[in-house]
Amino acid sequence: MKLKDQVAIITGSGSGIGRAIAIAFAREGAKVVVTDINEESCLKVLAEVKKYSPKSMTMKSDVSRGDEVKKLVDITLDQYKKIDILVNNAGTGTVHFLEDIPEEDWDRIMSIDLKGVFLFSKMVGKVMIKQKRGNIINIASTSGHSPHLQGNAYSVAKAGVKMLTRLAALEWGRYNIRVNSISPGFVRTPGTEIVYSDPERHRKRAEVIPIKKIGTPEDIAKLALFLASDDSAYIHGEDIVIDGGFLTTLYQQIPPRPPNK
Numbered sequence: 569m570k571l572k573d574q575v576a577i578i579t580g581s582g583s584g585i586g587r588a589i590a591i592a593f594a595r596e597g598a599k600v601v602v603t604d605i606n607e608e609s610c611l612k613v614l615a616e617v618k619k620y621s622p623k624s625m626t627m628k629s630d631v632s633r634g635d636e637v638k639k640l641v642d643i644t645l646d647q648y649k650k651i652d653i654l655v656n657n658a659g660t661g662t663v664h665f666l667e668d669i670p671e672e673d674w675d676r677i678m679s680i681d682l683k684g685v686f687l688f689s690k691m692v693g694k695v696m697i698k699q700k701r702g703n704i705i706n707i708a709s710t711s712g713h714s715p716h717l718q719g720n721a722y723s724v725a726k727a728g729v730k731m732l733t734r735l736a737a738l739e740w741g742r743y744n745i746r747v748n749s750i751s752p753g754f755v756r757t758p759g760t761e762i763v764y765s766d767p768e769r770h771r772k773r774a775e776v777i778p779i780k781k782i783g784t785p786e787d788i789a790k791l792a793l794f795l796a797s798d799d800s801a802y803i804h805g806e807d808i809v810i811d812g813g814f815l816t817t818l819y820q821q822i823p824p825r826p827p828n829k
């Protein structure tokens with residue numbers, strides 16, 4: 569078992585990628601703290617996680633609220649006396665061009681997608697500094713690498729998550745805390761079901777991806793497990809793109825060069 573007896577907090581683990589990471593970590597022996605703003609989904613995922621790791625727990629928390637983050641960290645410590653792994657996965661977005669996005673939507677997305685990563689990293693980071701041991705994995709996005717139309721605050725926040733990852737890696741490496749991020753491309757989850765439930769849109773999106781398929785939450789969970797385990801012991805301050813090659817496709821947009829003479 570790669571994570572035997574390690575304590576892992578996974579934000580937004582009531583659904584999609586977070587849920588898959590929670591299950592993958594539990595199968596490898598971690599005690600998982602399933603946390604999400606949606607209490608009902610937390611309870612459902614906890615039941616799945618407990619099949620593999622009976623000492624796991626759940627608690628609702630809103631990543632954008634410092635008081636709730638602190639409470640969750642305090643209760644986790646009380647329960648397990650340590651925190652080995654933090655996965656900052658909770659995230660959300662909205663579809664608007666820049667000129668149209670309401671200010672409150674911009675603030676909400678920034679406060680979940682970027683400030684939430686900061687708050688959890690800060691509170692858990694303090695614990696990990698004391699322990700002189702820890703591993704933080706942030707879920708960014710290919711949208712933080714390349715702007716997408718109507719990406720607004722989401723793209724900006726995800727680019728910020730990559731920088732926050734590197735900053736924390738620079739400051740906390742000396743405390744034996746590794747920090748990395750993952751940038752998924754297109755993944756079918758409850759959060760993106762509105763996109764992929766239309767078979768034609770699903771097909772068209774898969775078509776532009778070099779390996780011709782949409783990713784699954786389990787694809788991302790396997791990478792998170794690699795980063796959480798000692799198999800990646802010397803990887804630090806990195807962002808790993810997992811997108812079936814989508815970010816390589818920029819040059820497809822232009823007409824090819826004429827043949828050699």
Ligand SMILES: NC(=O)c1ccc[n+]([C@@H]2O[C@H](COP(=O)([O-])OP(=O)(O)OC[C@H]3O[C@@H](n4cnc5c(N)ncnc54)[C@H](O)[C@@H]3O)[C@@H](O)[C@H]2O)c1
Pocket residue numbers: 579580581582583584585586603604605606609629630631632657658659660680707708709710751752753754755756757758759760
């Ligand atoms: N699915 C994709 O194609 C894709 C691609 C790139 C990056 N991502 C990122 O992966 C992460 C997970 O996405 P997903 O597709 O699994 O989405 P999802 O909507 O299925 O799951 C996200 C979870 O986050 C929770 N959440 C939302 N706001 C919260 C808050 N304030 N506090 C705590 N929890 C909150 C939701 O309740 C939900 O359970 C997100 O950060 C997302 O930006 C997803």
